[in-house]
Amino acid sequence: MLEGIGKQSKFKATIDKAKAFTIFVYAHHNTLAMMRKYTKKRDIVRPGVTRFATSFLTLQSLMEKKQELRAMFSSNAWGESKWAKSPKGKVAYATVKSQAFWNGVTLCLKVFGPLVMVLRLVDGDRKPSMGFVYGELTKAKEEIKAAYKQVETNYRPILDVIDEKAKGRLDSALHLTAYFLNPFYFFNNSIIQDDPIIMDGVLICVEAFFPNNVNVQDEVINRELLKYKNKEGGFRRPLATMGCATNNDSYDPGK
Numbered sequence: 606m607l608e609g610i611g612k613q614s615k616f617k618a619t620i621d622k623a624k625a626f627t628i629f630v631y632a633h634h635n636t637l638a639m640m641r642k643y644t645k646k647r648d649i650v651r652p653g654v655t656r657f658a659t660s661f662l663t664l665q666s667l668m669e670k671k672q673e674l675r676a677m678f679s680s681n682a683w684g685e686s687k688w689a690k691s692p693k694g695k696v697a698y699a700t701v702k703s704q705a706f707w708n709g710v711t712l713c714l715k716v717f718g719p720l721v722m723v724l725r726l727v728d729g730d731r732k733p734s735m736g737f738v739y740g741e742l743t744k745a746k747e748e749i750k751a752a753y754k755q756v757e758t759n760y761r762p763i764l765d766v767i768d769e770k771a772k773g774r775l776d777s778a779l780h781l782t783a784y785f786l787n788p789f790y791f792f793n794n795s796i797i798q799d800d801p802i803i804m805d806g807v808l809i810c811v812e813a814f815f816p817n818n819v820n821v822q823d824e825v826i827n828r829e830l831l832k833y834k835n836k837e838g839g840f841r842r843p844l845a846t847m848g849c850a851t852n853n854d855s856y857d858p859g860k
Contacts (some may be wrong), residue, residue, distance in 0.1 A: 606770040607657045607720060608760050608843035610763055616716070619709030620660050622700050623667055629697045636688055643671050643677040661717050716750035716763060719745035727775070738775050742767070778813075782834030786833070788840070788849035797858050798834060 611620055627650050649670055651662035677683060677703050680854045688694040696816065700706050723741045726734050747763055753759040779805050782792055791797055798804065815821040832838055
C-alpha cells in the first residue's frame, strides 16, 4: 500500500531527493561528523522493518531536524569544506534550502503517517486489531482528504491505491462487523448503521456464523442487535459509555 502510493510522482520526487541527501551526508566522514555536531549526535536515517518504512522514518527524522540541517549548510564550516563545491554537495545544499522540498516532506508525512499507524495496528500485538482496522483505515482516509483540503482530484489517486490494496484484506465482512460492533466507533457515530456496505457485512457474518438456522439469524439481527443499537441493558450504563470513550492500548471491545 505505502509503496504503491510512494511511486506516484508527487511523492517519489520528494522521497528520491531525501534519499540522495542522506546518502551524500553518510558517504563522507566529514559531512557525517558535521551533521552529528549540529544534530547533537542524532542520526537522520532511521531503519524500519521495510524499505518504505525506512523512507518514512527518515522523512520524519529530516523534518524534526530541519532547522539544524539548514544551519549546518549555512555555516562557515560547510562553505569552507571541499564538499560544498562538489556537484553532489551543491545538490544537497539546494535540497535542504528548498522550501518546495520541505513542503513535499510535510505532504508525505500527512499522507503516509495515518497509514503507517494503521499498518502498525495490524502488525502489532498489544491488543486485538480486528475491531479497529476498518475504523482506523476510514479515519486515515479522512485525514488524507483533509491534507488535500477535500479536493477530490488530488486525493482520489491515493484513495484508489488504498482501496485496491485493502480489498479483501482489511475490509472483509468480518472487519466490517467488528467495526460495527466496536462501541468506540458506533457509540460515537451511530450513523454507521445506515451504511449499506457495513450492514451487508454484518448480515454476511451472521449467516456464516449460524448457517441454515434462520431462527437464530432472526434473533441476532432483529433482537440482539437492536439492544446494542439502542444501548439497552449493560450498554446503557454510564460505565459502559465511559469505558469506550478513549481508544488506547488498554481498550479492548471484546472484553
